Amino acid sequence: MGDLSNRTLTRPELSGGPVNLSRRGFLLASSGAAAGSLVLGLGLPGSRARAQEAMAPGTRVPAFLEIRPDGTVRLLSPFVEGGQGVFTAMAQIVGEELDADPATFVVENAPPGADYQVMEGMPGFRITGGSLSVRTSYAAMRRLGALARAMLMTAAAAQLGAPVSELSTEPGRVVHAASGRSLGYGELAPAALDLPVPDPESVTLRDPAEFRWIRQPVKRLDVYEKSTGKAVFAIDAQVEGMLHAAVQHAPRLGMTIGTIRNEDELRAMKGVHSVHHLPGAVAVVAERWWDAKRAAEAAQVDWREPEGAPEPNLRHMPADFSTDAFGDALERAPGDGEEAEAKGDAPKVLGEAETVVGATYRAPFVNHAQLEPPATLARFNPDGTLDLWVPNQAPDMFQADAAKQAGIEPARVRVHSPLLGGFFGRHFLYPSSNPYPQAIALAKAVGRPVKVIWSREEEFLRDRLRPMAVTRFRGTLDADGLPLALEAVSACEGPSEAISGRDKDGKLDPMATEGLTGKAYAIPNVRVAQIYVQNPTMLGYWRSVGHSMNDFLYESFFDEMADQGGQDPYELRLRLLAGNERLTNLLKAVGDLSGGWRRGPFTAEDGSRRARGVAMASPFGSEAASIAEVSIEEGEVRVHDLWQAIDPGSIVNPAIIEAQVNSAVALGLSQVLLEEARYEKGQPVARNFDMYPILPPDRMPRVHVRVVESGAPMGGIGEPGLPSVPPAVANAVSHLTGQRARRMPLSRLSFES
């Protein structure tokens, strides 16, 4: 035992991951050759699927489904799995119409390609984000399952010598009741493969009243692998002959390498293969990552200040940048902003009002802090193609950009999208914030596969931030103490305009103000506006995007207005939602769930003084309402219980929804209690979790979820649970302490126990 070099060679087969990865490679290389497979069009030129005529996305059955001889169904999902449960949801939806138990599915992320651009109303587009996956593909994926079932029945008809009209299916089998004969899907797959896909209009979908798996708490497909270390993430990818790389980024974006003073010493360090000058980063390639990291960290670099203008959509970080000062600058930003939403005439009503309630709120930059640090493995093959194992929420976009980086045609880049170790918006195409350009450059330079892993410290340096906002509110009440006018002017740069540039026609980035806009309350005069202030920071999408901060800002100020008018905040919401059946029901549902609304403060059984806060949000096509119960313990906010009612219209998996609400509650609490990405002198103060605390287990409250199915068009689930959480907590804290919490995180404020 103990001959390590041999062991290392055999380990890839034992550890599970590489087997999956190389199997994908095998399928790609031998497309159509695997006997008994119903599929195999993986989007490469010359593959069987490609040879067919162009078909509408989501209809080419063999591009999505492989049914193995044992009846296992392999499904290529248009959406990537990163904890939100979408692989299981896709298996439920397809399985329902295919008539195959979701438990028999193996789901992987699909490669790039038009077949997988199934998002309704978004032709040519494919992302996993915006809580869009299930709601935009529900119809398409059902139809896909039904088409596959039709093909299996046609194949069975030929084999059984019976007309299709006499056939039916039961899970995994086509049945001929008259003769008592049946054939398993696995037996039928080879014949079904050769059949043309029927006209998509020719299949009828199952009556929802007869659903077996949709709407059921079907067990997730990936839980066992994830409980035993068998799940493979990008950071785990291994291929033969691979080298490892670590980087040291310039302390400020835009700086370039002048000289590396100790470059010769670095090259001589143990295990080091080579040292590379990359744009804005020193990279060390080594046989093992720790050796690479040790050398990358030891690099003594004279960084050069940025010269000239930044490349499009990149920003040079100023040497004196401070987030506190930037927040102050946002607070002083002049003007009334550009109008994002208006009804009535709020400026006039406010101008004539005798009493105006005014307050300024702040939301900080925050980090994604997903637990898997970014990593990418790049391998150039002898035929000039490139394999890329890359965490991503948009395979086609990554393919296109990787092709540019590699200087080859997009069709020659195979994008593998492993499970994501958390994403929350982190893995979109973000120039300067994804490691794949480095992996490509290094693999090219050394002529061997290279896996780049960013250390946690490098990740905090190059992560995209959720925007910061400073929002000025003004409101006035009528004689009954009801809101008559409300104005919100937010100094902020939206994430989309930060990533892609401002709209040339002057259209605002709706994500800058979503959550200030789109509120359902019957306030007769409303004005929401944005003062655009370009950030020196690189911005990105963060779970629930603009809603992640704007609902905190709005719903907290709403309570201030309620207090000013002597109104109970729960009752006032109900009153201003009169006639809105969906939201009235939702608010009552969360009230019921919490045992009946009571604001407090009251003394709990343990003797602590507690209060409750309520808040609502309308994010991503769904509706949510939260109630939080809090106390102050040793100067720190403690959240004891969080009740949430959520209405996504209709559902696919109630258990996954409950898990997603728990997750969104955790992230919402983490944000409101703890999180703030601060910069001083152009650099992040926190480079790891010691200085950027995220919610630990002992601050997780009990979470109570009620799923309401109003029958409204299907909304999202991954993000909508988050936005109502921070304001529910802040409102409870404000009421309990008598001190209005107008900024996140609450750890920045001091409270008396």
Add this chain to the structure above:
Amino acid sequence: MELRINRETYSVQSEGDTPLLWVIRDELGLTGTKYGCGIAQCGACSVLVDGVVTRSCVTPVDSVEGSEITTIEAIEADETGRRVVEAWVAHQVPQCGYCQSGQVMAATALLRESPNPSEEEIAAVMVNLCRCGTYNAIKAAMADLADGGERG
């Protein structure tokens, strides 16, 4: 140097001060143990060293020579570990799953030491971070395991 991992002996070439995590992952190719922070903050890298839950990202490999190391890859070979995995599946604990190897190792170490841990004991040991917020599911799984400790 020789290491005992999952009841096998490996001869290891890495420098003595290399963190155990990177020896396990890169040299032995056992990637079930995860890198999250490198400074013992998150617990994703948890392994057992002579039964004690240990953050391998800050454990120099030469400090565990002669110890019996268990990683997630061998978790089901352990009776307690197998029960933990079953409870994780029953409670559908993982979301993204990245932290769960470490969570399962921490749970196994606790239950091997204390088959019927109190809520306080569980809270004291189950401190690994989870960005997906699976904490309540972990708590529920642990409560089941603690109750079933006698039967294990």
